[in-house]
Amino acid sequence: MVTTPAVVIAAPASGSGKTTLATGLIGALRRAGHRVAPFKVGPDYIDPGYHGLAAGRPGRNLDPVLVGAERVVPLYLHGSQGCDLAVVEGVMGLFDGRIDEHNTEPIAEGSTAQIAAMLGAPVILVVDARGHSQSLAALLHGFATYDSGIRLGGVILNRVGSERHEQVLRAACARVGLPVLGALPRMAELVVPSRHLGLIPAVEHGAAARDAVEAMTDLVAAHVDLAAVAALATASVTGTPWDAAEELAATGESALAAGDSGPIVAVAGGPAFTFGYAEHRELLAAAGARVEVFDPLHEQLPSGTAGLVVPGGFPEEHAADLSANNGLLSAIAEQARRGLPIHAECAGLLYLTRTLDGHPMAGVIDAEAEFGPRLTLGYRDAVVLNDSPLWRTGERLRGHEFHRTRLVAAAPAPNAWAWRAPSGETVREGAIVHQVHASYLHTHPAGNPGAMARFVAAAADFARTHAPA
Known part of the structure; x- marks a missing residue:
């Protein structure tokens, strides 16, 4: 080419x-x-x-x-x-x-x-x-x-x-x-x-x-x-363009079982949740998901949602309006209790806590979130501590932190992963609750295609087991 x-x-x-x-x-x-x-x-x-x-x-x-x-x-x-x-x-x-x-x-x-x-x-x-x-x-x-x-x-x-x-x-x-x-x-x-x-x-x-x-x-x-x-302008590279379907096939992970129709994976968007990579939706779609973007500021979960992605962004700037959409917050909490697979990164983590700067949120994660005094920034070499719809215990991956918020009054929960801080201290971060993986760590889906396949498989399983009678 x-x-x-x-x-x-x-x-x-x-x-x-x-x-x-x-x-x-x-x-x-x-x-x-x-x-x-x-x-x-x-x-x-x-x-x-x-x-x-x-x-x-x-x-x-x-x-x-x-x-x-x-x-x-x-x-x-x-x-x-x-x-x-x-x-x-x-x-x-x-x-x-x-x-x-x-x-x-x-x-x-x-x-x-x-x-x-x-x-x-x-x-x-x-x-x-x-x-x-x-x-x-x-x-x-x-x-x-x-x-x-x-x-x-x-x-x-x-x-x-x-x-x-x-x-x-x-x-x-x-x-x-x-x-x-x-x-x-x-x-x-x-x-x-x-x-x-x-x-x-x-x-x-x-x-x-x-x-x-x-x-x-x-x-x-x-x-x-x-x-x-x-x-x-020049570029002296040759090779094959990245292809989502080929990346997924190379992982050996099978997203959909025979007879499964593509599960609906809802992706939070709008002004509060703007941090996402284009390859994320491409991988979800290649794994068989029907990706539907919605705005949590004023919309509800798409009908038939079988998986939910809440990416990063600035929810602290929109906390009052996010909190006002209490019908959506209640629906997410109820679906999480039923086992809805949820992938929440940074802003998504905050959205799933009990409160954000005093404003009621979904309450899926038993913690309160607040704007903090310092910026947390940097790459992390993480090891997975507990199974989730995306990762398996013991897997290693790289992510990136980028936030000025913090969790307070947090109840104990199985952590998502751990890494060693520059100080030498071991940091355990994130929470696994029901089928929810919530963390401050941003990951790039193109670097973790197997996790995307597993998530869509979990969504397909939820759609199959919770289909209307």
């Missing part, structure tokens, strides 16, 4: 303007007639929502930590099918990734540099020009020569102060042989409201998010050489 060429948008450090630039570039290239595949490095759920608005197709993630390095290229080939160009937004600084004291390689696992090397794609470095002058040449020289496997294809100068400032910066780039592909003026920042975990998700921000994406597109179209960016 023909590989879609790509450019990787990176920066020396966080806060340089990668998301504005990448989102605007996706929109501007699409406006110029390209079919653009948008990607984000790492476990981020929020930026891909803005990428998706700009591209008119789902934003996807490339995270070797969560899915395994062997799946990165297949997932790239899958997500870029039908496109003539891909834009991959990096994470943090170019060489920043998972912190591992035992790693002696220059490229950290999960870093933007690792993804660029895997794809054989050039890196465009976005530099926050504030405070830079001739010494920019030294910084660029360092990034260009730090690892020979990374090809720095050009620079985009962001927040340039004046015409004279731009001339000095362009001369610095020329000194190290790097072309300047664009120069964005220093101006009032494009206002996209943020909260404690980053930007407000595009689904929540609604029309304002669409307006922001249009403004980013206008800005990039006016100040970046789009033709030069498109000409720079």
Whole structure:
């Protein structure tokens, strides 16, 4: 197959303007007639929502930590099918990734540099020009020569102060042989409201998010050489695109028994539950589920629901409205008692507690949840402690925590899994109740296809044993 060429948008450090630039570039290239595949490095759920608005197709993630390095290229080939160009937004600084004291390689696992090397794609470095002058040449020289496997294809100068400032910066780039592909003026920042975990998700921000994406597109179209960016794009990978059905078949897990019709798996969506990967629904459907998305703010469980997925998001921002839909909360509690398979991650965990910041929730998990004082963030190497509809005791997997809430007044329950914290302490987390698996840990379904097959099998069993007489 023909590989879609790509450019990787990176920066020396966080806060340089990668998301504005990448989102605007996706929109501007699409406006110029390209079919653009948008990607984000790492476990981020929020930026891909803005990428998706700009591209008119789902934003996807490339995270070797969560899915395994062997799946990165297949997932790239899958997500870029039908496109003539891909834009991959990096994470943090170019060489920043998972912190591992035992790693002696220059490229950290999960870093933007690792993804660029895997794809054989050039890196465009976005530099926050504030405070830079001739010494920019030294910084660029360092990034260009730090690892020979990374090809720095050009620079985009962001927040340039004046015409004279731009001339000095362009001369610095020329000194190290790097072309300047664009120069964005220093101006009032494009206002996209943020909260404690980053930007407000595009689904929540609604029309304002669409307006922001249009403004980013206008800005990039006016100040970046789009033709030069498109000409720079390359990718030197070959292989077979990721395929949900083939991944499931390779696990040896059989989701449906003979005679089973596809069970209805309801997936919570809407403004409160925005954290999800596109491959999740694709795997559920490939396993035989009929996936139906609903909004817990004002809708009920779809008729015939045999499995429920409640993903991450910001339920603490919508706690009063979620609590007001008490008919849904009561139905979920009753169905959980009857053995409905439920997969709840982070926000889903909070939604299943007794209360969230004092607002009554479903009460499936005997705990109270509240907004906490600190951010819990990082990858985890977890071992499964108890069987659930998804995982078996003793299995190992990788996940990612990303939250500012905590559980209080929690009654003892079988934990979902354990991991060793950087401090050396063993952390036991999550709860298994009835056929409910609830935890703070986010997992990527593409890295755990067997769990998706088991969940659909459990849903099919529930549909079969609870069918109306």
